[in-house]
Amino acid sequence: MARHKIALIGAGQIGGTLAHLAGLKELGDVVLFDIAEGIPQGKGLDIAESAPVDGFDAKYKGANDYSAIEGADVIIVTAGVPRKPGMSRDDLIGINLKVMEAVGNGIKQYAPNAFVICITNPLDAMVWALQKFSGLKPEKIVGMAGVLDSARFRHFLAEEFNVSVKDVTAFVLGGHGDDMVPLVRYSTVAGVPLPDLVKMGWTTQEKLDAMVERTRKGGGEIVNLLKTGSAFYAPAASAIAMAESYLKDQKRVLPCAAYLSGQYGVNGMFVGVPIVIGENGVERIVEVEFSADEKAMFEKSVASVQGLIDACKQINATLA
Ligand SMILES: NC(=O)c1ccc[n+]([C@@H]2O[C@H](COP(=O)([O-])OP(=O)(O)OC[C@H]3O[C@@H](n4cnc5c(N)ncnc54)[C@H](O)[C@@H]3O)[C@@H](O)[C@H]2O)c1
Numbered sequence: 001m002a003r004h005k006i007a008l009i010g011a012g013q014i015g016g017t018l019a020h021l022a023g024l025k026e027l028g029d030v031v032l033f034d035i036a037e038g039i040p041q042g043k044g045l046d047i048a049e050s051a052p053v054d055g056f057d058a059k060y061k062g063a064n065d066y067s068a069i070e071g072a073d074v075i076i077v078t079a080g081v082p083r084k085p086g087m088s089r090d091d092l093i094g095i096n097l098k099v100m101e102a103v104g105n106g107i108k109q110y111a112p113n114a115f116v117i118c119i120t121n122p123l124d125a126m127v128w129a130l131q132k133f134s135g136l137k138p139e140k141i142v143g144m145a146g147v148l149d150s151a152r153f154r155h156f157l158a159e160e161f162n163v164s165v166k167d168v169t170a171f172v173l174g175g176h177g178d179d180m181v182p183l184v185r186y187s188t189v190a191g192v193p194l195p196d197l198v199k200m201g202w203t204t205q206e207k208l209d210a211m212v213e214r215t216r217k218g219g220g221e222i223v224n225l226l227k228t229g230s231a232f233y234a235p236a237a238s239a240i241a242m243a244e245s246y247l248k249d250q251k252r253v254l255p256c257a258a259y260l261s262g263q264y265g266v267n268g269m270f271v272g273v274p275i276v277i278g279e280n281g282v283e284r285i286v287e288v289e290f291s292a293d294e295k296a297m298f299e300k301s302v303a304s305v306q307g308l309i310d311a312c313k314q315i316n317a318t319l320a
């Protein structure tokens with residue numbers, strides 16, 4: 001059986017990490033595409049030269065021409081610019097929307113049947129625009145944010161409870177902004193919901209609230225530390241988990257920005273919700289019940305995403 005083909009559009013910090021992880025996990029052969037000449041070729045060659053040491057088989061190709069992505073099974077998009085300290089993700093909208101137009105046209109021409117994972121920020125608006133520009137079926141395109149935001153929450157929880165991250169589950173839904181929705185009722189340690197752990201005295205409500213807030217600001221925390229760009233190890237690991245679920249038909253239940261057509265009362269937008277990813281792409285959108293407070297938080301987050309989509313339509317009239 002031929003190996004899968006994984007195309008990475010954007011060969012920067014996340015793109016390079018994705019390429020390395022895809023090889024280490026033997027997910028398939030990798031094409032790195034970027035507008036910067038030499039970067040995708042250099043990163044591809046460097047990683048290919050690590051393969052004999054780590055003992056994995058994968059072919060690497062760097063390219064500056066979209067024809068190289070032809071026939072890709074999975075495409076992960078990180079093309080664009082990241083934020084720097086003092087900026088919000090939303091400040092990237094103008095420049096990255098133009099990038100999504102070029103990327104969408106490339107996908108439409110060379111890989112219209114791929115499963116596409118968008119990472120570029122502001123995430124929920126960029127994945128929406130990328131779907132419009134590429135014409136991909138809504139079940140074949142998702143945005144990566146919830147897996148990352150949930151992983152951050154899981155890390156903070158595992159540190160607080162001094163337990164293995166493997167025994168901590170978390171669901172962060174909504175848009176990938178500071179008003180994202182970490183759902184404490186649906187987050188657990190060994191299956192015990194977080195509010196019960198507060199009742200048991202294992203942590204306090206104040207500490208839990210602080211972890212929720214730190215999760216919401218998790219991206220900015222890394223930006224302020226790095227100063228030159230944003231997080232890339234955890235974002236790449238998160239997108240690889242999504243790609244692996246598709247390529248291996250794992251049917252994992254992961255929080256991702258998915259196209260909603262009425263679910264959660266939302267129509268025609270991509271917002272972070274739990275979905276099942278299998279060989280058909282988005283195979284199910286899981287509609288969990290919200291309390292009144294959770295519903296209000298989710299609606300506030302959706303309103304922020306709607307504002308970004310409206311801004312995209314203002315910038316590019318073809319999207320209106
Ligand atoms: N969704 C998330 O959770 C999440 C997490 C982290 C970062 N991000 C976003 O991902 C994006 C990439 O982050 P990064 O750290 O890899 O940035 P980076 O600057 O290291 O890499 C971006 C790459 O995109 C390339 N590029 C720019 N315009 C292009 C175009 N038109 N076509 C092809 N390539 C193009 C650049 O040359 C660069 O190599 C940013 O927008 C960032 O905000 C999102």
Ligand SMILES: O=C(O)C[C@H](O)C(=O)O
Nearest residue numbers: 083089218219220230231
């Ligand atoms: O915060 C950013 O700008 C990058 C990304 O969205 C993140 O959450 O790490």
